[in-house]
Amino acid sequence: MFDARGKKVNQDSNHADTIGKTVVNVGDSSLQEGGSCLIEEPLDPCAIVVIGACGDLTRRKIILALFRLFQNKGLPDPFLVLGADLNDMTTEGYRDFIKESIHDLSGEDLIEKDWDAFASHLHYKTIDPKADSPYDDAADFLKEELRSSGTPGNRLLYLAVPPTQYIRIIQGLGKAGFAAEDEDWGGWSRVIIEKPFGRDLQSAQDLNRDIHEYFREDQVYRIDHYLAKETVQNLLMFRFANAIFEPIWNRRYIDHIQITAAETLGVEHRSIYYEQAGILRDMFQNHILQLLAMTAMEPPSVFQADRVRDEKIKVFRSLRPFPVDQLDEYLVLGQYAAGTMDGGQVPAYRDEPGVDNQSLTPTFAMAEVFIDNWRWQGVPFYLRSGKRMATKVTEIAIQFKDVPNLMFRNVLAEDIHPNMLVLRIQPDERITMTFQTKVPGAKVCLQPVTMDFHYSSVQEGVPLAAYEKVILDCLLGDHMLFVRQDGVEECWAFLSPVLDACENCKDREKLLHLYAAGTWGPEAADDLMKHDGRTCRVA
Numbered sequence: 360m361f362d363a364r365g366k367k368v369n370q371d372s373n374h375a376d377t378i379g380k381t382v383v384n385v386g387d388s389s390l391q392e393g394g395s396c397l398i399e400e401p402l403d404p405c406a407i408v409v410i411g412a413c414g415d416l417t418r419r420k421i422i423l424a425l426f427r428l429f430q431n432k433g434l435p436d437p438f439l440v441l442g443a444d445l446n447d448m449t450t451e452g453y454r455d456f457i458k459e460s461i462h463d464l465s466g467e468d469l470i471e472k473d474w475d476a477f478a479s480h481l482h483y484k485t486i487d488p489k490a491d492s493p494y495d496d497a498a499d500f501l502k503e504e505l506r507s508s509g510t511p512g513n514r515l516l517y518l519a520v521p522p523t524q525y526i527r528i529i530q531g532l533g534k535a536g537f538a539a540e541d542e543d544w545g546g547w548s549r550v551i552i553e554k555p556f557g558r559d560l561q562s563a564q565d566l567n568r569d570i571h572e573y574f575r576e577d578q579v580y581r582i583d584h585y586l587a588k589e590t591v592q593n594l595l596m597f598r599f600a601n602a603i604f605e606p607i608w609n610r611r612y613i614d615h616i617q618i619t620a621a622e623t624l625g626v627e628h629r630s631i632y633y634e635q636a637g638i639l640r641d642m643f644q645n646h647i648l649q650l651l652a653m654t655a656m657e658p659p660s661v662f663q664a665d666r667v668r669d670e671k672i673k674v675f676r677s678l679r680p681f682p683v684d685q686l687d688e689y690l691v692l693g694q695y696a697a698g699t700m701d702g703g704q705v706p707a708y709r710d711e712p713g714v715d716n717q718s719l720t721p722t723f724a725m726a727e728v729f730i731d732n733w734r735w736q737g738v739p740f741y742l743r744s745g746k747r748m749a750t751k752v753t754e755i756a757i758q759f760k761d762v763p764n765l766m767f768r769n770v771l772a773e774d775i776h777p778n779m780l781v782l783r784i785q786p787d788e789r790i791t792m793t794f795q796t797k798v799p800g801a802k803v804c805l806q807p808v809t810m811d812f813h814y815s816s817v818q819e820g821v822p823l824a825a826y827e828k829v830i831l832d833c834l835l836g837d838h839m840l841f842v843r844q845d846g847v848e849e850c851w852a853f854l855s856p857v858l859d860a861c862e863n864c865k866d867r868e869k870l871l872h873l874y875a876a877g878t879w880g881p882e883a884a885d886d887l888m889k890h891d892g893r894t895c896r897v898a
């Protein structure tokens with residue numbers, strides 16, 4: 360705590376932070392109040408309306424997240440969940456359907472007692488898409504339920520549907536009054552939307568315009584699930600809660616940065632979506648650019664959603680426009696061919712069900728980008744993501760510069776490796792710092808050693824799964840982990856010309872390098888870095 364002159368003053372921080380709020384421990388009753396894993400209990404009683412209530416996302420993630428929050432007292436009291444979908448079903452039938460599918464999909468044995476208590480809050484409404492106002496019925500039902508249970512009309516609307524349906528559903532919900540914060544409802548209304556937010560700048564702007572016809576920007580919560588990962592959130596703490604890194608976090612000391620999100624999974628059952636999206640829309644426009652922004656942003660003056668989002672947007676605005684006339688010097692696209700993974704053969708992307716056998720959709724990309732500002736001028740950021748790669752790993756590797764004067768050159772045969780800091784986002788979450796030490800002995804020999812911090816070694820605190828975290832934050836009205844309209848549009852403004860150039864160039868085929876599944880991507884990506892005198896990091 361600081362006084363008006365900026366001087367630090369003593370205080371009981373736990374006490375001051377929790378005045379006027381209820382605090383609960385999540386997931387671990389052994390944690391004491393005052394421990395480091397306190398969350399604020401969402402105090403506003405509310406209804407959670409899930410559109411697409413029978414879909415994959417709802418069954419796999421949303422209901423499970425709600426159930427876990429319920430078990431850990433992370434939901435308000437009272438609350439109700441209204442599932443809405445096209446399937447003709449009763450509430451009883453819906454409760455059984457969800458219970459079964461959670462069991463089948465997640466393999467979880469639900470704790471009967473908790474499940475029964477939770478299920479009593481679950482309701483279902485069938486939507487008739489042919490009706491003039493398909494959501495009127497659900498609105499009337501919800502108002503009635505809320506009134507009779509004495510719950511204020513707060514609503515969290517979760518759009519768990521394919522993005523092609525967003526506009527139609529938002530219009531339907533809007534017309535049925537779901538967005539209104541008026542006396543009739545008597546409470547707030549918030550809407551959660553999943554990526555992708557459009558497929559280029561124009562469609563993202565159109566989508567935002569349609570959303571804003573009914574919902575104000577502060578009612579909109581756009582999810583990028585990477586932002587909800589503990590280790591991604593920790594990036595800001597690491598950079599800005601420690602004094603020792605910021606002075607060297609710039610072009611004077613950093614040679615380059617590699618941001619990698621490698622997956623072992625292939626396209627799975629998502630070929631219809633993926634054929635239209637490809638790696639640049641699927642991973643770069645959102646997750647990778649968010650990681651870049653958090654690595655490169657300036658410290659905001661206060662840890663508050665809009666101040667943090669402002670700083671991230673400044674990074675997007677400072678991205679050097681991609682040199683689309685020299686695409687192959689700054690961008691490598693790849694697509695996985697057949698290969699071996701975990702000792703078994705896996706098919707090529709083009710042989711996956713639903714994929715065109717001549718498909719030119721990239722499943723891998725490496726891009727070299729620059730940020731034109733004082734801090735980062737001239738520092739390359741190598742952004743890389745791919746499917747069917749050798750290992751699943753997401754990390755940010757910061758390669759520092761060589762020491763300015765090689766004072767050991769007369770006694771050392773080998774080169775000195777520059778320092779490297781690696782922030783491993785997943786799996787095996789950790790932070791490692793590599794530096795040089797002397798090998799014990801009479802001769803002067805150096806060896807790099809690694810200082811390792813593993814998150815799993817921290818005893819306190821229970822991480823929330825990404826979906827639990829985003830739902831909880833939305834209930835609390837905290838936009839910190841959600842993407843703002845201008846952020847979405849800035850990212851598209853950077854990427855749309857690249858996509859245009861790639862998809863409309865004459866030699867589209869030549870841009871695409873095949874790589875065997877189970878490898879680190881096409882050799883051309885290594886060459887891109889070699890050309891700059893640098894080495895592609897493999898985890």
Ligand code: BG6
Nearest residue numbers: 554584620622624641642646753
């Ligand atoms: C999603 C992409 O946003 O992120 C998927 O659509 C990708 O294609 C997934 O597999 C990766 O998420 P995670 O959390 O497994 O790294």
